[in-house]
Amino acid sequence: MVIKVFLATSSGSTAIKKKQQDVVGFLEALKIEYMQLDIASNEENRLWMRENVPGEKKPTNGIPLPPQIFNGEDYCGDYDTFFDAKEGNQVFEFLGLPPPPGSKKKASxxxxxxxxxxxxxxxxxxxxxxxxxxxxxxxxxxxxxxxxxxxxxx
Incomplete structure (x- = not known):
């Protein structure tokens, strides 16, 4: 499955832009196949993202902000959960992907x-x-x- 990263290409928020760049840059560095889906210029993408973020993962105002990350149809998380996974060396687990050959999997x-x-x-x-x-x-x-x-x- 392909990783889908929902972004807002015309966001006025520098914080959101930095978070989006962090996610995309990290995926590129690990050579993980992904596709960017713009929610600012494509209404279908925005509606799909909002409908598919689980209720318990939505912010108190009910509107999830980008970046939101999915593995196909499966919700992975937002920037904060991505960041936690990155810090814990669990990005592949977070994304629902098998670790690359030769990588050290953190043993349970x-x-x-x-x-x-x-x-x-x-x-x-x-x-x-x-x-x-x-x-x-x-x-x-x-x-x-x-x-x-x-x-x-x-």
């Missing part, structure tokens, strides 16, 4: 606990193998070598 507590359990189980297996090696009878070659060494001593 559940993943960390699972890794710890796997490490403990591996250590127990390794310990058991080394104990078995100590108890294992020597090979015929080793026994022959030991016998030869004893014969030489005599």
């Amino acid at each position: 507590r559940q993943d960390e606990n699972k890794d710890e359990e796997e490490d403990e189980a591996k250590e127990e297996d390794d310990q058991q193998v080394s104990e078995e090696e100590e108890d294992a009878p020597a090979s015929e070659e080793e026994e022959d070598e030991e016998a030869d060494a004893e014969d030489e001593e005599d």
